[in-house]
Amino acid sequence: MAANDLVLAMTGASGAPYGVRLLEVLLRAGRTVHLVISPAGAQVIEQELDRRVDLNHFQLTDLLGPQAELSGQVHYHDYRNFFAGIASGSFLTAGMIICPCSGGTVAAIAHGLAQNLIHRAADVHLKEKRKLVIVPREAPLSVVQLRNLTLCAEVGAVVLPASPGFYMKPRSLEDAIDFIVGRVCDQLGVEHDLFKRWSE
Numbered sequence: 001m002a003a004n005d006l007v008l009a010m011t012g013a014s015g016a017p018y019g020v021r022l023l024e025v026l027l028r029a030g031r032t033v034h035l036v037i038s039p040a041g042a043q044v045i046e047q048e049l050d051r052r053v054d055l056n057h058f059q060l061t062d063l064l065g066p067q068a069e070l071s072g073q074v075h076y077h078d079y080r081n082f083f084a085g086i087a088s089g090s091f092l093t094a095g096m097i098i099c100p101c102s103g104g105t106v107a108a109i110a111h112g113l114a115q116n117l118i119h120r121a122a123d124v125h126l127k128e129k130r131k132l133v134i135v136p137r138e139a140p141l142s143v144v145q146l147r148n149l150t151l152c153a154e155v156g157a158v159v160l161p162a163s164p165g166f167y168m169k170p171r172s173l174e175d176a177i178d179f180i181v182g183r184v185c186d187q188l189g190v191e192h193d194l195f196k197r198w199s200e
């Protein structure tokens, strides 16, 4: 356990490429990452990236591929495992990101349902007043979803929608993904060179 560790959860919203890229960037930055994936998150990973992740026998290479450049470390936690350290406020972290974050997970966080480890760890980050960054993706947003996002923001979460800016003139999908991943890193104080900053 170290106060520098980060928690990354991937849930079943569209946007698996953001979550995978974020994991790569955090590891390249030398960070230790506690990773949790929901069953719907695994389905979206398969649909969007053609990568099959078995949540019962998790292999990092299934998610990142064999070529993954790692300098940090990954601790994988099953989404049902409430005995994981990250389920407790006594386990120190530098923050948590849910990327992508489904409307269902936003609702569970907003209403404190804690039905899986992702919800519980988010709850812990909120009660401990630690950074919680959620990256929702839905279009359009219903009033229910807007209210749930507002509730999350009111109790301290950073709501960072997966909506890349175009003022940096992205030339590829990778550039657009890096824009969002870079903005998440900015929230967590993780240094990166994923995009040029305005005025650079």
Ligand SMILES: Cc1cc2nc3c(=O)[nH]c(=O)nc-3n(C[C@H](O)[C@H](O)[C@H](O)COP(=O)(O)O)c2cc1C
Residues within 6 Å of the ligand: 010, 011, 012, 013, 014, 015, 038, 039, 040, 041, 043, 044, 047, 101, 102, 103, 104, 105, 106, 137, 138
């Ligand atoms: C291919 C696919 C794409 C989906 N895209 C979204 C989405 O963009 N946003 C969302 O809130 N839910 C989306 N869903 C629905 C969620 O996966 C579903 O509500 C699920 O129960 C969320 O569970 P989780 O939050 O535990 O991952 C999608 C589901 C699938 C299979």
